[in-house]
Amino acid sequence: MSIRGFTSFFYLSSPNSRTFFFIHFHIRIYMSPPIRIGVGYDIHPLKQGRRCILGGVEIPSEVGPDGHSDADVLCHAIADAILGAAGLRDIGFYFPNTDPACKDMCSLDILRCAVAEVGKRGYALQNIDAVVIAERPKIAAHIAAMQASLAAALGIAPDCVGVKATTNEKLDDLGAGLGIAVHAVALIAKI
Numbered sequence: 039m040s041i042r043g044f045t046s047f048f049y050l051s052s053p054n055s056r057t058f059f060f061i062h063f064h065i066r067i068y069m070s071p072p073i074r075i076g077v078g079y080d081i082h083p084l085k086q087g088r089r090c091i092l093g094g095v096e097i098p099s100e101v102g103p104d105g106h107s108d109a110d111v112l113c114h115a116i117a118d119a120i121l122g123a124a125g126l127r128d129i130g131f132y133f134p135n136t137d138p139a140c141k142d143m144c145s146l147d148i149l150r151c152a153v154a155e156v157g158k159r160g161y162a163l164q165n166i167d168a169v170v171i172a173e174r175p176k177i178a179a180h181i182a183a184m185q186a187s188l189a190a191a192l193g194i195a196p197d198c199v200g201v202k203a204t205t206n207e208k209l210d211d212l213g214a215g216l217g218i219a220v221h222a223v224a225l226i227a228k229i
């Protein structure tokens with residue numbers, strides 16, 4: 039019997055809608071894959087005088103990512119990877135850049151929200167991996183601090199947080215140092 043058939047059967051045989059939703063939820067959890075992967079991408083322009091916060095760590099720099107929140111492009115890409123792994127909407131859906139409440143918000147809170155959302159669906163984050171593409175500032179010396187900061191927000195061990203840095207080899211706008219981009223993946227597993 040298909041999952042639709044199961045739910046139709048329980049709907050017809052359940053005494054009330056609360057019972058139906060309880061059973062429906064647990065069937066969905068049972069039928070869903072044991073592990074799932076998600077991908078995230080983000081890019082922000084660099085602006086003179088902005089703080090440069092990556093992975094919750096402030097990096098000394100004359101320029102920083104511009105944006106409505108703290109513009110932590112690393113956190114944003116990771117959050118989208120986590121949400122995507124559970125088939126959820128992107129962070130713009132949960133934290134619109136038109137919402138005054140999101141102005142200058144700490145993006146580590148976005149990560150905590152993403153982990154909580156997948157938790158509600160019966161999954162726990164296992165590990166993430168990310169590549170930061172930036173010509174400036176140089177971030178290699180701050181990667182260990184970023185791993186520790188991200189791990190604390192994500193609720194996983196620092197060795198389950200991959201952060202790598204590369205340049206765009208002087209190509210295009212990223213190569214000209216006009217912005218920072220991040221690619222990230224996340225793995226979640228059924229609790």
Ligand SMILES: [Zn+2]
Pocket residue numbers: 080081082105109110111114
């Ligand atoms: Zn962003």
